[in-house]
Amino acid sequence: MQQQKGVTKTVRKSGRVANVLIPITLIFVAAVIWRLNSAGLSTFFSSRAQVLRGGFKQCEKIYSEAVGAEDAAVLSHDPPLVFLSAAPHKSMLQPSIQPGGIYLLDLTSKNVSGIPLVGFSESIHPHGISVYRDQDAVYLFVVNHRNLGTPDQVLIFIYDQQKNQLIFQEAVEDEKFISLNDIAGVGKRKFYATNDNGFPRGSFRNTLGVLLPSFSYSSVVYWDGQQTKFAAEPGSFNMANGVALSNDKGKLYVTDTTKNAGSLRIFNQLPDGMLQETHAVVLNSGVDNIDVHPDDSIWIGSHPNLLRFIKHVIDDKPAPSQVFSVVLPPNAPPSVTEVYSSNGDAKNDISASSTALKIANFLLITPVFDDHLLVCS
Numbered sequence: 001m002q003q004q005k006g007v008t009k010t011v012r013k014s015g016r017v018a019n020v021l022i023p024i025t026l027i028f029v030a031a032v033i034w035r036l037n038s039a040g041l042s043t044f045f046s047s048r049a050q051v052l053r054g055g056f057k058q059c060e061k062i063y064s065e066a067v068g069a070e071d072a073a074v075l076s077h078d079p080p081l082v083f084l085s086a087a088p089h090k091s092m093l094q095p096s097i098q099p100g101g102i103y104l105l106d107l108t109s110k111n112v113s114g115i116p117l118v119g120f121s122e123s124i125h126p127h128g129i130s131v132y133r134d135q136d137a138v139y140l141f142v143v144n145h146r147n148l149g150t151p152d153q154v155l156i157f158i159y160d161q162q163k164n165q166l167i168f169q170e171a172v173e174d175e176k177f178i179s180l181n182d183i184a185g186v187g188k189r190k191f192y193a194t195n196d197n198g199f200p201r202g203s204f205r206n207t208l209g210v211l212l213p214s215f216s217y218s219s220v221v222y223w224d225g226q227q228t229k230f231a232a233e234p235g236s237f238n239m240a241n242g243v244a245l246s247n248d249k250g251k252l253y254v255t256d257t258t259k260n261a262g263s264l265r266i267f268n269q270l271p272d273g274m275l276q277e278t279h280a281v282v283l284n285s286g287v288d289n290i291d292v293h294p295d296d297s298i299w300i301g302s303h304p305n306l307l308r309f310i311k312h313v314i315d316d317k318p319a320p321s322q323v324f325s326v327v328l329p330p331n332a333p334p335s336v337t338e339v340y341s342s343n344g345d346a347k348n349d350i351s352a353s354s355t356a357l358k359i360a361n362f363l364l365i366t367p368v369f370d371d372h373l374l375v376c377s
């Protein structure tokens with residue numbers, strides 16, 4: 001009799017556990033399916049037709065040493081010169097990260113050359129970069145990744161155009177630099193940077209945050225030359241990625257790669273550096289880096305199918321690319337143009353476009369991993 005009571009208790013207890021576990025599992029599975037669907041599950045096997053608008057007629061591939069030129073920043077529009085940040089980014093998840101470099105692209109000659117770093121002898125694996133100018137100098141801010149377990153840092157250089165050299169100024173490190181992605185220099189010793197995740201890359205919590213953005217704790221940090229603070233608290237973003245300052249320096253633009261399936265978010269900068277969101281433009285694509293043209297148009301490289309992007313990371317198969325141009329008129333709704341869209345495998349094409357910018361009569365598109373740039377004119 002005693003034994004039967006025990007069995008009944010165990011059955012009731014396991015019944016209660018099942019009552020809790022089954023709904024939680026169903027909610028988790030539904031959340032993952034919803035997430036995968038917003039990342040491109042419904043169009044995973046379909047291929048995208050190539051689209052080129054905005055007055056551009058044709059594109060050509062530019063091959064160089066700058067493989068994996070994830071970010072690009074304009075040095076000058078006339079002559080058209082661009083800094084490239086290139087590195088073997090697949091090594092970011094290996095215990096020992098592989099070095100990359102900073103390059104200069106001359107769009108007139110289509111020449112790409114490595115820029116020597118003076119005064120910085122450590123390994124560099126650059127990610128987001130940003131140009132800041134004052135009367136005296138051109139500064140280049142660089143997000144630098146190091147081996148897994150070693151925190152990210154920001155390097156500041158001054159560019160010597162006569163000698164084509166980057167002169168190292170300082171390395172900024174802070175415990176709030178958790179999983180840095182992109183940077184926007186806003187003073188010679190001031191910047192905003194995105195943490196695309198609230199946990200270091202390679203950790204389980206980082207992967208969980210990618211799958212379930214409510215747990216990503218993504219943020220934007222601000223360094224004022226002395227200290228770092230969260231300008232947008234952890235959890236303000238699903239995945240804060242690209243960041244750029246408006247031409248009038250009053251607004252900060254941040255791409256949130258997975259918010260509402262991909263959004264451009266617009267913030268006012270408060271006097272203490274904190275960010276106050278004014279509005280957002282939903283782009284329904286995995287938006288990456290941002291470039292602001294002198295005419296105030298905002299150019300964004302994007303990954304329209306994040307599942308195919310992940311597959312591209314794993315097996316090198318082509319991944320689609322997409323470029324948006326966004327105009328934000330002061331008293332009218334935003335205007336969005338899809339300037340480029342492709343499957344990644346056409347004759348003159350590029351996989352996984354992370355940066356797009358308009359310079360002179362060219363559209364430059366750069367990739368996360370691919371071995372070439374795409375220049376359209």
Ligand SMILES: [Ca+2]
Pocket residue numbers: 128181182241242288289354
């Ligand atoms: Ca990025």
